[in-house]
Amino acid sequence: MPDARMAADVHNKGVFWEVKNGNLAPSDRLRQDRSDSPTPGLVEGTEPGAGQEGAMFVHAQSFEDLTAVSESNTDDNSAEVGDSNLESAQEAALEGGEEESLEAEQEEVGKEEVQSRKKAKEEDVTSETWRSHRKHVFVLSEAGKPIYTRYGTEEALSSIMGVMMLLMSIVEDKKNIIRSIHADGYRVVFLRKSPLILVGVFQTNCSDRELTRELQYIYYQIVSLLTLTQLNHVFQHRQSYDLRRLLAGSEHLTDNLLRLLDRDPGLLLSAVMCLPLASSARDMVSSSLQAAKAKNLVFSILLAGNRLVTLVRKKDQFLHHMDLHLLFNLVGSSSSFRAGEGWTPICLPKFNPAGFFHAHISYLEPASDLCLILVSTDREDFFNLSDCKKRFLERLRRRNAYQSLQEALNMPSYPVSQVGIPELRHFVYKSKSSGLYTSPDLPAPYQGEEELERLMGLYQQLHSCLHNPTRLLRYIYRCADTENLYALVTSGFELYLCFSPLGTKSLAVSAVNKLLKWIRKEEDRLFILSPLTY
């Protein structure tokens, strides 16, 4: 009976890989000429943290839906902004929006305190608390059936869903697509991804692009559970299908993803953070994982919480950071994989939305945070992969690498004071060519959930300014009551710095070079410089 759906399986198609290679392999860059003295003018591939043998990830910018959202080539153009233009560009940013944005933040913080921490599905959708949530997300079918709401129950929301449908249909009549509505401190953003419609209602002043990106994550989260093939299939069959039947039990994955979007800079930057680890130890782990291969194995990924320890991939196959974040989310939001060895179909939608991979997911030890994900194309591969895991563990133990791994895991990442820049509280540095980022431990003022989200909100606004396709900026300096921020983007990296209010602009500017030097010095601990393939 289930064979129609099984057809979505990705295994056993000979041509499949070849087609993919053509699309997914990033263009060859000159990665050999790595610069010794890093400057903001570094080209991609030579910045600190750039991999030596090519990227592990596909570049976000090369993907349809990020370009579809009116993204012109921000990166390339911004590199051309000459130094003389910088001052004026930056003043413009300072004039526009700074004051108001800060006020809005204060307000948000106030409201956050009112809402309860845990999701209350039962909450009354006519209540003030329901309305005051900072970020609502709704998913509905094209027939207007509710599929997901972040707060409250879907049933209680059918009238709101009706209004959304109406709005969309009115505008679409005129052969236009409604993208967003701005009113009264709210932004309503629409994303149509047939057969689904996603709507976000945000109290924020981030750009629509940022908000659309969040909706895309939610969309791909759903596709990763079902595949696009199956999604299309059920709605072709019956337009009024209630998709919640198939998504039952997955709501907490979406809830958790929305939380990650508010807290994890990786999702903002399209990048992944590594567990800091001595390069000798990491190499040992990577090569052990490389040796534990199997015929249909495509990716072997070792995670430590939300940080990547290593990733080994089949030659010529690249993982998209978004797919990796979806895997992080899957593992991070469920204790299910602690119950035994997990074996589950999973679609990696940026790799191929049409088919399922099969993932063997297990923790290295019952109480450990180290989680191994082995992704295969063959749904019969469970025992083969289980054997791979065993071989990997044996090898690790034989070389005593397990111990150093466990020790690295128990240590905090690194305090920002190690960098030695006065007044610097926190930073996020992304190497564009490797798709990896690094960030110190959160300092005391940002350790609470709300404060963390506020800081991430500030970074998000800077990100939004730097990537505004109509007003290209290379850097932004922004003063606020509680911190001063400096953000910088070049063709090789993106950097966000957070200083105490005592920091000055000249301090910030001079900090960049110092920080880059420090990162260069530490790069083999903080990044994966030589990713392996089977």
Place this chain on the structure above:
Amino acid sequence: MTAMRVDAKVVMLGKESVGKTSLVERYVHRRFLVGPYQNTIGAAFVAKALNVSDKVVTLGIWDTAGSERYEAMSRIYYRGARAAIVCYDLTDSSSFKRARFWVKELQNCEEHCKIYLCGTKSDLIEADRSVRQVDYHDVQDFAEEIGAQHFETSSKTGKNVDEVFQKVADDFSSCALEFMQEEKGVDLEQKKDSYFDNCCHN
């Protein structure tokens, strides 16, 4: 398929949240986890060795997710299973309907798989008889009709949990023995391992 020496494949089936994972947790780890319910994703595999008279039998237990989303994949989990523990929640009559669905599916696709019907959360019934929604005798009749065993268990108290899995292992080894005696010429002592391997991955 030789990574783990598993004698008999056992699959847990049933509607979501009936308590399949809790049953396995109780049996394998002797614990009952309280806290928010975490639905299984795909399936989880654990191997557990137990004694049957003087032999050791290793059960390879597949704890499947009850969500309809995985229904299409369920065959990969139950194919070749020697035993299926089909669970339903004693306090939820719709879960018994779902159990009947699984029984039919097994009868159609896995005729050599023995079925064990397992009514879960019996502690809730003991605390308050009025919450029972599935009648003991109805299930007993159904079990006889399909040639299945029938248990009522509580993972919270541990009641009857070991008994289910012990019965599965006992039935497996006595059936294996019977089978071997029929096929004369199989040397029980020497070929035991290879026989069991064939037997569970056919």
